[in-house]
Structures are given as structure tokens and as C-alpha cells.
Amino acid sequence: MQQDASLPQRKNERMAEWISEMISSPEQRTWEKPDPEHTFRGRLDGTRARADEVVYQDDDVFAFRHNVDQSKEEWWEIHVVIIPKKWVPTILDLGLGDAHLWHRLIAGIQKVALKLGLYQTGFMIRMGVLPPYQHTEHVHIHILAGKHTSPVVDGPLPDVG
Numbered sequence: 001m002q003q004d005a006s007l008p009q010r011k012n013e014r015m016a017e018w019i020s021e022m023i024s025s026p027e028q029r030t031w032e033k034p035d036p037e038h039t040f041r042g043r044l045d046g047t048r049a050r051a052d053e054v055v056y057q058d059d060d061v062f063a064f065r066h067n068v069d070q071s072k073e074e075w076w077e078i079h080v081v082i083i084p085k086k087w088v089p090t091i092l093d094l095g096l097g098d099a100h101l102w103h104r105l106i107a108g109i110q111k112v113a114l115k116l117g118l119y120q121t122g123f124m125i126r127m128g129v130l131p132p133y134q135h136t137e138h139v140h141i142h143i144l145a146g147k148h149t150s151p152v153v154d155g156p157l158p159d160v161g
Contacts, residue, residue: 018088018089018090018092018093019092019093019095020089020090020092020093020130021089023092024130052065053065053067055080055112055115055116056082056108056111056112056115058104058108059085060084060085060086060100060101060104061082061083061084061085061101061104061105061107061108062082062083062085063080063081063082063083063108063111063112063143064080064081065079065080066079066080066081066142067079070149072149073149073151074148074149074150074151075148075149075150076144076145076146076147076148076150077145077146077147077148078116078118078123078143078144078145078146079142079143079144080112080116080142080143081140081141081142081143082105082108082109082112082140082141082143083138083139083140083141084101084104084105084139086101087138088101088138088139089137089138089139090129090130090134090137090139091127091129091139092129092130093139094139105141109125109141109143112143113143116145118143118145121145121146122145123143123144123145124143124144124145125141125142125143125144126141126142126144127139127140127141127142
């Protein structure tokens with residue numbers, strides 16, 4: 001039997017665990033804020049989350065206020081980040097077996113929208129995939145609304161002030 005050339009040839013080489021590892025270049029696997037050293041693990045284990053930051057959580061997802069300094073280039077009046085409690089590097093790594101997790105993320109977005117009244121004003125969701133668009137090695141979705149200083153939006157936003 002001939003061995004597939006793409007498989008590791010030596011015993012000490014590790015096979016890629018995630019689809020994103022197999023299909024991306026080394027530059028795309030250089031995370032600006034690698035998890036588990038970054039905030040998401042700390043938010044989940046309680047070491048970095050304050051009670052007033054938690055917007056919603058259930059057994060599968062955790063949503064928290066992302067308090068960004070107003071002087072930053074991209075600031076939103078309402079900025080919530082929702083993450084799965086199961087660690088997954090990118091959405092490329094979610095498969096058919098993770099359909100329940102996708103459903104829980106969507107349900108979490110809906111619960112956040114209801115809790116914060118975003119269904120009345122509208123909001124934007126944004127997600128990056130792999131560097132340079134995804135800065136943290138953990139699936140996360142930004143829920144953005146209200147006044148902002150974002151230079152990057154999908155078309156003009158009305159004055160919400």
C-alpha cells in the first residue's frame with residue numbers, strides 16, 4: 001500500500017487536528033492573540049469576566065460586552081462578543097457534527113438582540129476567519145450596534161445618535 005505524500009512521514013510529526021491547519025499557510029496560522037493565552041479562555045473560566053460584562057450564557061455559548069476604549073480606531077457603542085464554550089479555532093473547523101453549536105450561537109445572538117433591544121434598532125454581526133481577519137484563535141462573533149467610529153462598514157449607516 002502506498003502512503004499518501006501529504007501524511008506525516010516521521011512518527012514524531014503531528015497530524016493536523018483542524019481543517020484550518022491543513023488548508024492554510026503558516027502566515028495564516030500566526031495569531032495576533034493566540035488562545036489559550038488570550039481573553040476567551042479567561043472569560044470562560046471566570047478569571048477575566050466581570051458579572052456586569054456577561055450578557056448571555058447557556059451550556060454551549062457565552063456572550064459578553066467587549067469594552068473597547070472609545071479612542072480606538074474602531075469603537076462601537078454596543079459591542080458584544082459571543083463565543084462557543086467548546087474551543088474551535090475557526091469556522092472552517094466546524095463540521096456537520098457541530099450543527100448544534102451553530103444553532104446555539106444563532107440562538108445566543110437572538111437572545112442578546114432581545115435583551116439589549118437591538119431588534120428595535122438593528123445591528124450588525126461580524127466574524128473574521130483566519131489571520132489577518134481573525135485575531136484570536138477561537139471562533140467568535142461580534143454583535144455591533146449604535147454609535148461607532150468604524151471606518152469599515154457594509155455601506156453607510158444611519159445616524160443613530
